[in-house]
Amino acid sequence: MRRLLGVKVESRLPAYRLIDRPDQLPPLLAALDRVKEVSLDTEADNMYHFKTRVCLLQFLVSGQVYLVDALAPIDLDPLWARLEKLHLVMHGSDFDLRLLHDRCGFRAKSLFDTMLAAQLLNRSRFGLAALLEEHFGVALDKDGQKANWSKRPITPQLLEYASLDVWHLPALRDILKRELAKLGRTAWMEQQCRAQIEAGTLGFAPPDENDWRVGHSERLRGAGLSVLHAVWHWRQETAERLDVPPFKVCSQDFLMKLAEAAEQGGTEAEILGNVHLGKRHPRLFPSLSAAVRAGLARDPRTLPRRPPRDPAHRSLTPPEIALQDRIKADRDRVAKEVKIEPTLIANRSQLAQIARHPEDLDKVLLPWQADLLRQQPSLKKL
Helix, strand or coil, rough: CCCECCEEECCCCCCCEEEEHHHCCCCHHHHHCCEEEEEEEEEEEECCCCCEEEEEEEECCCCCCEECCCCCCCCCHHHHHCCCCCEEECCCCHHHHHHHHHHHCCCEEEEEEEHHHHHHHCCCCCCCCHHHHHHHCECCCHHHHHCCCCCCCCCHHHHHHHHHHHCHHHHHHHHHHHHHHHHCCCCHHHHHHHHHHHHHCCCCCCCCCCCCCCCCHHCCHHHHHHHHHHHHHHHHHHHHHHHHCCCHHHHHHHHHHHHHHHHCCCCHHHHCCCCCCCHHHHHHHHHHHHHHHHHHHHCCCHCCCCCCCCHHHCCCCHHHHHHHHHHHHHHHHHHHHHCCCCHCCCCCCHHHHHHCCCCHHHCCCCHHHHHHCCHHHHHCCC
């Protein structure tokens, strides 16, 4: 048994081809031209940089692993053109599809997501590491997930780790697909995967002028609001300048503590009295002080106004709350009967939408979800 980055491997490690030069791409393109399906995974640097980048693309094509350095000077347009015509096998594809859409303009044609399948089968552990250990005797820890995938050169250990992310996907898909068929949930899976593809085309939410309203900012009314606005933007600007994720500058709880101190009438010195920003303190404290000072000097009435409440998300009336409770009770009972997590049928937001407009059941839910609820007592009488 071998150990790599905390990986215990009982089966042989897959050989891989690393593509980090333009002249190495044609064999992968030719391989994709010969198949209808490919296994895909990505590695990104969202834990290390301000703007997330695709760093590595992992492919399994006809039994061969290809690892594409997405940060190398390679024109990947021919790759995306081919992938758009192929069926994808992935695990936990939501983030990957959004990232590939936002950064590369990619949209999947069709998909089988092994994580979605495991959830529909009510697996208590549906992460890739758990499924690989259960079915293939491959035990993975989380070291690879914490790695800085933008660092070059990528170590052989990380490349071998990345190869395992796609190596077993076709076999895992076949196992889960058989189990879904036995339970009559193949159509459920197809609907879930189509919805995942559509969600991927939305990408990530664009910046909004009210993103600074974090934590319990709704409790703030005066100086606390202005200070929160100022220090939140200070954190964003600092993170972009240092090229790190905002959470590596400071936490949201830290920002709220400053805002709450300002709300209670604290002076600049009192607000910042116990602040320490770690190793970066000497460099960052002056600009933080300036942000707090600017926040204290600003009239909170000049801040961006909260957007008007979306009519689709207005507060429920008492009769609607009662209906929501009945629908939830029916959902929970049905979920227990079919042995799946209740929120897979309808989450809290969807329950509220249905309670407001029961006639929109088929607009809010996927067909398989709506079919499980439409004949239940809470909705059948409406």
